[in-house]
Amino acid sequence: LPNNHALPSELTIFTVSEVAPTCLTWIDALAADPRSDALMLDANAVTEIDGAGVQLLLSLSNTLAQKQRSLCLLNPSQALSLACKSLGAQKLMDPTEPTR
Amino acid sequence: VIDVNELNADDGIIAELIPAFIEEANELIASLEQLLLQLEDTPDDRDLLDALFRCAHTIKGSAGVFGLDRIVAFTHHVETLLSQVRDGQVKLTPALGTLLLQSNDAIRSLVAAAQGDQTDTAEAEQARESLVKRLREATNLTAGVTHSDGHEPENVPDNLTPEHGIRRWHVSVKFEADTFRHGLDPLAIINYLGGMGCIPNVVVDALAVPALDSFDPENCYLGVELSLDTAASREEIEQAFSFVREDCTLHLIGPGSGPQDFVDLISAIPDNPRLGDILVSVGAITRAQLLQGLQHQADALDTTGTAPLLGELLQSGTGLSNQVVAAALQKQQQQRKAGGSAEDNAFIRVHAHRLDEVINLLGELVIAGAGASMLARQTRQRGLIEANHQITRLIEGLRNSALKLRMVPIGDTFSRFKRVVRDTAGELGKDVQLEIVGGETELDKAMVERMVDPLMHLVRNALDHGLETPEQRLTSGKAEQGKMTLSACHESGGILIKIMDDGRGIQREKVLQRAWERGLLEQGHVPSDEDIDKLIFEPGFSTAETVTNLSGRGVGMDVVRSNIEALRGTVTIDSTPGQGSCIEIRLPLTLAIIDGFLIGVGTSKFVFPLDAVVEVIEGQRVPTTQDSQGRSCIELRGQVLPVVNLRQLYALESAQPERCSIVVIRAANRRYGVLVDVLLGQHQTVIKPLGLMLRSLRGVSGSSILGTGEVALIFDANALGQLAAKPRQTGSAPMRLHSDVIATSSADITGE
Numbered sequence: 018l019p020n021n022h023a024l025p026s027e028l029t030i031f032t033v034s035e036v037a038p039t040c041l042t043w044i045d046a047l048a049a050d051p052r053s054d055a056l057m058l059d060a061n062a063v064t065e066i067d068g069a070g071v072q073l074l075l076s077l078s079n080t081l082a083q084k085q086r087s088l089c090l091l092n093p094s095q096a097l098s099l100a101c102k103s104l105g106a107q108k109l110m111d112p113t114e115p116t117r
Numbered sequence: 118v119i120d121v122n123e124l125n126a127d128d129g130i131i132a133e134l135i136p137a138f139i140e141e142a143n144e145l146i147a148s149l150e151q152l153l154l155q156l157e158d159t160p161d162d163r164d165l166l167d168a169l170f171r172c173a174h175t176i177k178g179s180a181g182v183f184g185l186d187r188i189v190a191f192t193h194h195v196e197t198l199l200s201q202v203r204d205g206q207v208k209l210t211p212a213l214g215t216l217l218l219q220s221n222d223a224i225r226s227l228v229a230a231a232q233g234d235q236t237d238t239a240e241a242e243q244a245r246e247s248l249v250k251r252l253r254e255a256t257n258l259t260a261g262v263t264h265s266d267g268h269e270p271e272n273v274p275d276n277l278t279p280e281h282g283i284r285r286w287h288v289s290v291k292f293e294a295d296t297f298r299h300g301l302d303p304l305a306i307i308n309y310l311g312g313m314g315c316i317p318n319v320v321v322d323a324l325a326v327p328a329l330d331s332f333d334p335e336n337c338y339l340g341v342e343l344s345l346d347t348a349a350s351r352e353e354i355e356q357a358f359s360f361v362r363e364d365c366t367l368h369l370i371g372p373g374s375g376p377q378d379f380v381d382l383i384s385a386i387p388d389n390p391r392l393g394d395i396l397v398s399v400g401a402i403t404r405a406q407l408l409q410g411l412q413h414q415a416d417a418l419d420t421t422g423t424a425p426l427l428g429e430l431l432q433s434g435t436g437l438s439n440q441v442v443a444a445a446l447q448k449q450q451q452q453r454k455a456g457g458s459a460e461d462n463a464f465i466r467v468h469a470h471r472l473d474e475v476i477n478l479l480g481e482l483v484i485a486g487a488g489a490s491m492l493a494r495q496t497r498q499r500g501l502i503e504a505n506h507q508i509t510r511l512i513e514g515l516r517n518s519a520l521k522l523r524m525v526p527i528g529d530t531f532s533r534f535k536r537v538v539r540d541t542a543g544e545l546g547k548d549v550q551l552e553i554v555g556g557e558t559e560l561d562k563a564m565v566e567r568m569v570d571p572l573m574h575l576v577r578n579a580l581d582h583g584l585e586t587p588e589q590r591l592t593s594g595k596a597e598q599g600k601m602t603l604s605a606c607h608e609s610g611g612i613l614i615k616i617m618d619d620g621r622g623i624q625r626e627k628v629l630q631r632a633w634e635r636g637l638l639e640q641g642h643v644p645s646d647e648d649i650d651k652l653i654f655e656p657g658f659s660t661a662e663t664v665t666n667l668s669g670r671g672v673g674m675d676v677v678r679s680n681i682e683a684l685r686g687t688v689t690i691d692s693t694p695g696q697g698s699c700i701e702i703r704l705p706l707t708l709a710i711i712d713g714f715l716i717g718v719g720t721s722k723f724v725f726p727l728d729a730v731v732e733v734i735e736g737q738r739v740p741t742t743q744d745s746q747g748r749s750c751i752e753l754r755g756q757v758l759p760v761v762n763l764r765q766l767y768a769l770e771s772a773q774p775e776r777c778s779i780v781v782i783r784a785a786n787r788r789y790g791v792l793v794d795v796l797l798g799q800h801q802t803v804i805k806p807l808g809l810m811l812r813s814l815r816g817v818s819g820s821s822i823l824g825t826g827e828v829a830l831i832f833d834a835n836a837l838g839q840l841a842a843k844p845r846q847t848g849s850a851p852m853r854l855h856s857d858v859i860a861t862s863s864a865d866i867t868g869e
Contacts, residue, residue, distance in 0.1 A: 030297045031181060031189075033334035041329055065197075068304040069297050072326055073334055080328035103307050105319035105341055 023059035024090075028070030028097075040077050047086060054086055061092035066100045074101075074109050135231070138179050142188075142228045145172045147533075149221050153214055154535045160210075166203040167360070173199050174300050176224060180231075187237070188227045191245055194252040195220045200305060201256060205312045213255055218536070220248050283314065284372035286345045286354060289382060291322075296337035296364040303339045303361075310357050314347025320395050337364075342395045469562070472522055479512075479519050480710060480803035486512045487801070487824030513801060516710055523563070527605045527614070528556020530565050534576050534603060541580045547599060548587050549580060554604035560612050564684055564704060568614070571677040571688075575616050575700055576601070578674065583620035583698055593695065595619065611686075611728070614702040623692040625649045631658065650690050654678040685818050687835050703835065705818075713802030713821070715829065716780060716793040718763045719771025722829035723793075724802050724821055729834035731781045731788065733796060739777055748841070751779065751790060760790040761841045766816070784834035789841040791832075802831060816840050 022043050025036060047056050056077075063070075078088040090097070093110055101109050149172040156165050173196040180188035195217065201207040223245050230237045288310065292303050310316065322340040326332070345354065351369060358367050370378050379396050486509055493505040531553045542549040560568075584599040591597055602617040625646060632638040632652050643649075652658060656675040681688045686704035705711070705726075713724035737751070744750050749760045758781065764773060779790040804819040811817065811830075818833035 030302070030335065037329060037332065037334040044329065066304075067302045068292075068337070068339055069302070069334065071304065071321075072337065072339055073332075075321070075323050075326040076329050076332040076334075076338075079324065079326055080330070080332075083328050100304055103311065103316075103319070104304055104339070105321040105343065106323060108323060 022057070023061075024063050024097075026062045026064045028063055028066040028073065030067060030069040033069045033073045037073060037076075040073070040080075044077075044080060044084070047081075048084065055089045056081055056086060057089050057091055059092060060090040060097050061094050063094045063097040066096055068104065071100050071104050071106050071109070075106060078109055135183060138183055139228060139232045141179065142176050143225070145176050146221055146225045146228065148172055149176075149224075150218065150536055151532055153217055153221070154532070154539065156209055157211065157214055160208070163203075166199075166209075170196070170199045170203045171300070178300060183231075185227075185231050188224065188231065191220075191227060191249065192224055194249050194256070195224070198252050198256045204305070204309050207255065216248070216251055216255060220252060223248055283346050283348050286347065286351075286372060287370040287379070288341075288343050288345055288354065289368040289370070290358070291325075291340035291366045292337045292361065293364045293366075294336045294338070296339075296361060297335055299361075299364055301361050301364060303337065303341065306357060306361060307341065307343065310343070310345055310354070313349045313353065313357065314345055317344050317346060319343035322395055467522075472519075475519055476523070476710075479516055483512055483516060483710065483801045483803050484822050484824065488826070489824070491824040509801075516801065520561075520710060521559075523561050524559035525562045525565055526557050527560050527565055527568075527612075528553065528558075530569055530572070531556050531603045531605070533569070534572070537573065537576060538580065538601060541577060542584075542599075545580060546586055547580065547584055548597060549584055549599040549601055552600065552602045554602060555606045558605040558607060558612060560605075560704070567680065567684060568702075568704070571680045571702075572603075572614070572616070574674070574677050576603070579616060579618045579620065579698065579700075583618045583622070585621055589621075593621075608703070611703050611705050611726075614704065616700045616702075617697065619697040622694045622696055622698050623650050623653065623690070625694065628652050650692055653690065654688070685833065711802050711804060711831075713800045713831065714780070715797035715800040715802075715823075716778075716791075717795040717797055718793055719769045721767075721769055722797070722823060722827055723763070724800060724829050724831045725780060725782060725791075726831070726834055727799060729782050729784055731783045734779045734781070734790075735796070736776050737779050738775070739773060739792065748843075749792075753781070753790070758788060758790045759841045760792055761837060762792045764792070766840065782834050782838065784838040787838045787842065789838050791837070791841075802829075804831060 025032060028036065043056055043058075047053060074088070074090075081088050088109065090110060093101075098110060101107055149169060152165050152169045152172065156162060156169065159165065173192055177189055177192040177196050180192065198207065198213075198217070202209050202213075207213070223241075226241060227237070227245075230241075290303075292301075296303065307316070307319065320342050322342070325340050326338045332338075347354070351371060354369060355367070358365060368382055370382060383396070486505075490502075490505040490509055493501045496502075535551055535553075538549055538551040579601060584601065585593070585595075587597045590599060600619045602615070604615045604617070606613055628649050629638070629643065629652075632649075632655075633640050635658065637652060637655050637658065638644070654674045654677070656673065658673060658675065678688050681702055681704070684704055686702060688700065688702045690698060690700050692698040712727040714727045714730045716723050716725065734753070742750055742752075744757065744759075749762060750757050751760055752758070760779060763769065764771070774794055778793050778796050780793055780796070781788060781790050800823075802821045805821060807814070807817065807820055811820070814830075816832060816837040817830045818836070819831040821829050821831055823829055
């Protein structure tokens, strides 16, 4: 993978403030590489996620969209999939699939 | 690079705030325990479950602020499990309750470690690890049973078919920025909603979340549109949002509403241009209907100039009248009031010594007031006397309110014993139900605190020695489950605490045997049953055949008795073999000021606690009748009333007047009369401790200074009653209490 980054195991209100700056560095790294059009994130480790965590991913996705790039979550864990589904943010899991 | 000075300043602030955190955490831990115990009886009580979760959540949150990582790490697992319990994903079984109680203990010791009271030992850490493992197991069990499947429309649970009144609601909710900071999670709320039925469609307003450059990760930007298929009522759905009520804008569109309602919703939220699209994507409305509706509305606006109001929108589709809505809201508020346990009651924390200062000053004020009042009476100026009366009344009111500040209901202390009884009975293989009566009875805080240990010992003792195992109970023809009752009530100016059990009672033969062995009694001497029962309060007495780790703590019943007596209280035990025991503890309400009844004998003044005075008989001749045991007595309405002659009892040197009065006192179910020369009436009495010289004086519990500067002794109604009941001992010298002794030792009495 060209940009092999991983999400931490906990994406909750207690950790989002630490993860958000990391997300920015990922985006910067991505911007420096004109060949890649998607930020690949290994999302398999996420065991705990809450509304703040999903929201951070939404923000990340929106940021990437502004830069004509997309977010690609690889191997999403069950916890992550469930959280996105519950909150109606399935789009994060597979941006190509329409929400309805 | 972090500025070192700044860091140190932060450390300073944190060190200052830690005691407050510890105090808060301990309160939360206590309420967590109470909630868990309450939930054992009502495992499905949603309010309790919510409160339970909030306790753990707050502990974790505040511990995080102070960087107490071990508390955060451990409490996190408890919180996770509790959130699943709250959402109904995990059932709160008794076994789970035990695990949570143990985890709560672990949190308690972690908090104590943070305070520096205890060091965190390797064993404690190991114990925590095993708890974490069990907590995870309990949590993991349910990972596959979350609402994941519930979101599929076809997967409607069997009991929720249309015949059961399933209706489709549309929920539109926008969370405010501070939602996360208030400890709330939109995801959890939606999962909770999912638990009420089934959420076939849900779409988040993804574009409302800003890009990272203008994104504060702790702000909440989430807004969600969802359909909810449920049999729940509007009120119940709204209830799901009760914790976030101030943190969200909620629109609920009822079943059977048409496209117009959604159009109205769109116009009600003008600052969300994407709402129409989202509603279409959530399937609430088709694009054609949306466009048509918007057109209609634009037309309507053109003709009338008004858009529908939000309130109308909320009620649309359900035909609810304003009154019903108002009533529902009111009910909800009341429920919230009742349900919010620890947090909703506003308190001001005041340091105990400040309260004591107020009460001490008040004591001086009462004495000074009495002095001023007396001087006023001597001037015989009506105006001055009136003014002084007024001041006296105000002081009395002030006194009552000030003393109330120190009063706390004893129920909080009682409910601590729920856990003790539960665990202790479990360890001993006994099944015991604890009943609490009169928990609202109030008592001075200092007194309550000092009663915890004696009560703990008495409760453990009853569990250990009194109550039998289920098999033993069945063979003696009793119900399998033992019963223990803790009760409190007011009784003649004091408080009566009873610890009752329906166990085997005191085994008097064993007690006698032990007393003979220990030399507490002369070998072979058999006293009355009542005296045998009293033996258990003697120093160095323990009847347990095997000293269990419960009662064998080196604290005997004698310590219990002396602790209670140090509070000017008494303890008695009443036992029926095979039926159970009842321990009665009588305590004064407060240690500071009482309403007294002032009397005089010769030149000496005495005070009775006013609540102990039943009646007063004036102008009597000195009684000469004596009963068979040589006690003076009179006949009062056909009953014999023993009478104490204070002049004889304390050898007061003054002539007995021809006529006297008798004050009838009630104490501990006993009535007796006290012979006095003059009645001086009601008197606010500031209790001062007795000096060393007078401490051994029987029947007296304290002293007080009168307005004139004279010293009056305060009677202990119970102790005096015991003196009254004693047969007169001929030949023994009466207690010496010369009036000079009182006068010369007033400095000693008051310790000044």
